[in-house]
Amino acid sequence: MPHFAIIAVSILFDGLAYAMFLFITSVGLSVTMGLMGFVNLAHGAFAMAGGYIVVSLTRNLGIGFVPSLAVAAVTVGAVSVVFERGLYRRLYKATDLEQVLLTIGLAFMAIATATYLYGPIPKSVPLPEWLQGDINLGFRSFPSYRAFLIVLGVVLVTVLWYAFERTNIGAKIRAAVDNRRMAESVGINVDLLFTLTFAVGSGLAALGGGLAIQLFGLSPSFAVLYLVLFLIVVAVGGLGSLKGTLMAALVIGIIDTGGKYLLAEAGGFFIYAITVVVLLIKPAGFYGRE
Amino acid sequence: MAVSDSKAAERVLDVSADRRQARDRAAGYLLRRHHFQWPEALPWIVAIAAFFLFPDRMTFGSQVLVMIMFALSLDLILGYAGIVTLGHAAFFGIGAYTVGLGAARLGWTEPVSGLFAAAIVSAFVGFITGWFLLRYRGLTLLMLTLATAIMLQETGNLRSDFSGGYDGLPGLEFKPLLGLFDYDLYGHTYYLYALAVLAVVFFFVRRIVYSPFGQALTGIRENVKRMHAIGSPVHRRLVTVYSIAAGIAGIAGALFTQTNAYVTLTVFDFDNSAKVMVMLILGGTGRLYGAFLGAAVYMVLEDHLSKLSPTFWQFGIGLLLVLAVLFARRGVLGLFEDAGQYLKRFRS
Numbered sequence: 001m002p003h004f005a006i007i008a009v010s011i012l013f014d015g016l017a018y019a020m021f022l023f024i025t026s027v028g029l030s031v032t033m034g035l036m037g038f039v040n041l042a043h044g045a046f047a048m049a050g051g052y053i054v055v056s057l058t059r060n061l062g063i064g065f066v067p068s069l070a071v072a073a074v075t076v077g078a079v080s081v082v083f084e085r086g087l088y089r090r091l092y093k094a095t096d097l098e099q100v101l102l103t104i105g106l107a108f109m110a111i112a113t114a115t116y117l118y119g120p121i122p123k124s125v126p127l128p129e130w131l132q133g134d135i136n137l138g139f140r141s142f143p144s145y146r147a148f149l150i151v152l153g154v155v156l157v158t159v160l161w162y163a164f165e166r167t168n169i170g171a172k173i174r175a176a177v178d179n180r181r182m183a184e185s186v187g188i189n190v191d192l193l194f195t196l197t198f199a200v201g202s203g204l205a206a207l208g209g210g211l212a213i214q215l216f217g218l219s220p221s222f223a224v225l226y227l228v229l230f231l232i233v234v235a236v237g238g239l240g241s242l243k244g245t246l247m248a249a250l251v252i253g254i255i256d257t258g259g260k261y262l263l264a265e266a267g268g269f270f271i272y273a274i275t276v277v278v279l280l281i282k283p284a285g286f287y288g289r290e
Numbered sequence: 291m292a293v294s295d296s297k298a299a300e301r302v303l304d305v306s307a308d309r310r311q312a313r314d315r316a317a318g319y320l321l322r323r324h325h326f327q328w329p330e331a332l333p334w335i336v337a338i339a340a341f342f343l344f345p346d347r348m349t350f351g352s353q354v355l356v357m358i359m360f361a362l363s364l365d366l367i368l369g370y371a372g373i374v375t376l377g378h379a380a381f382f383g384i385g386a387y388t389v390g391l392g393a394a395r396l397g398w399t400e401p402v403s404g405l406f407a408a409a410i411v412s413a414f415v416g417f418i419t420g421w422f423l424l425r426y427r428g429l430t431l432l433m434l435t436l437a438t439a440i441m442l443q444e445t446g447n448l449r450s451d452f453s454g455g456y457d458g459l460p461g462l463e464f465k466p467l468l469g470l471f472d473y474d475l476y477g478h479t480y481y482l483y484a485l486a487v488l489a490v491v492f493f494f495v496r497r498i499v500y501s502p503f504g505q506a507l508t509g510i511r512e513n514v515k516r517m518h519a520i521g522s523p524v525h526r527r528l529v530t531v532y533s534i535a536a537g538i539a540g541i542a543g544a545l546f547t548q549t550n551a552y553v554t555l556t557v558f559d560f561d562n563s564a565k566v567m568v569m570l571i572l573g574g575t576g577r578l579y580g581a582f583l584g585a586a587v588y589m590v591l592e593d594h595l596s597k598l599s600p601t602f603w604q605f606g607i608g609l610l611l612v613l614a615v616l617f618a619r620r621g622v623l624g625l626f627e628d629a630g631q632y633l634k635r636f637r638s
Contacts, residue, residue: 100374
């Protein structure tokens, strides 16, 4: 196989795995922002919390990696309801600035708590054997962890797509994103719907946080460092759009990976350049409503 | 013919008389607010007192003054014009690097002209980016401002042979101030220098805020639709104030480089943008002195608490933000005002 083709396949593969991580972590943020217009800068903190729960469960209690991911997602999803009901709810009608400040404050507190509990050094996680090796496809071998990530991502995309497009609740969410007042006036309980999507979204973020440990390592700064990426995916994809979030995650995941392969010195430059170009042309993102 | 002409003229005169009256009233209002009140001398007295009380902490004092100026520039766009940005550090960084690169690569080590250069370069970048970005609002604007700052940082990193990258440009040397006062080990010269620059910048900002232009900005913040409706050139005004604020942030950045004698790419960090916003919010937005109070209190607390435990300090700042949003949306100065109102009512 020619050299450039191998590089292209590698970029596509790693980019796809990265994109799936981005999608899983950001999709909740996109839907909650689309529903309530709430700028939640603490979303990265929920992801980080999920990651640390996975670290604790696997390292201290010896629970397997996959069950730990599930426990982390459910726990964080449940705890996020408390935040939504107790804090966020008060600020739905407040300005962007106030929402930004409240959630940045929460993110700072989460980072400090994580530093206190786990220390500033990046953590790793023990993987089961079937996720450790490589899958050999003849011309190149691929890490099986990334293959797992891609499969999991595809499964989740399918499930979410079905839930969003084919179920009653999904239809209600789409209606509320489109026109909140109208949805309320035909009897949809948007508040309850929001609490539900917020919990699911935060749970998925926690899952993403758990999955990220193997990719980037997990340190307390995760909450803010990767938050910027999640926000970019949401903004580029368009608020409240599943399709848009997936598109944005793919574009950003693959282009960032490509940039790192071909021009490593540029760092994250490509992501930001793309963000600026897309937003200047389509301020509401790929599938957002202007 | 002549009769109707004079009638028309009378009508025009009437209208202009009405207008003149309205204008005089508005001007009177602005003049009254522009008039100096004695508590306004307080921060300057404190700053000069600090010079004599803590002579060995003047390097830190200069940092506080730099952050006050940075917060003041943010107040102009966030507090008065209502532009929510997550990338104000971009302009601070540009100012810092204009002076830093000027000294390291071009041998331009004269401090005061360096400030002017920093202001012009930053204001120019502010004008260009503002012209594109200020059409947007909400999340889009947040992301665009944030991405601008990070792109500048990445560009600097890409050309690290020129910019020094994250290792920065260490050991910069600057000529004596005005050719007379040399840099001293305790930073006395630079404290007074920073204070003087801050005073000039402050009176400039104060003048803007109490001008008709400043009133128009407040109008845009409060109700942008209405400002469009009465024919105010909203975009032009926003770009103007954004460029001015960028220039001031650039001066703050330039002072930062000059007082520290080094600069690294971390000046572009998101943390830097977030930090200055936190300072301003804690002090109180849209009220000039909020920047003074917020930056000073933040810096002093950080200096003490982060030595004890950086983790504890970060938690405390987060908690303060949450509490400020929930209970004190107008910052510490807002709390003072509320207390004042309460006392007045209590007395009467």
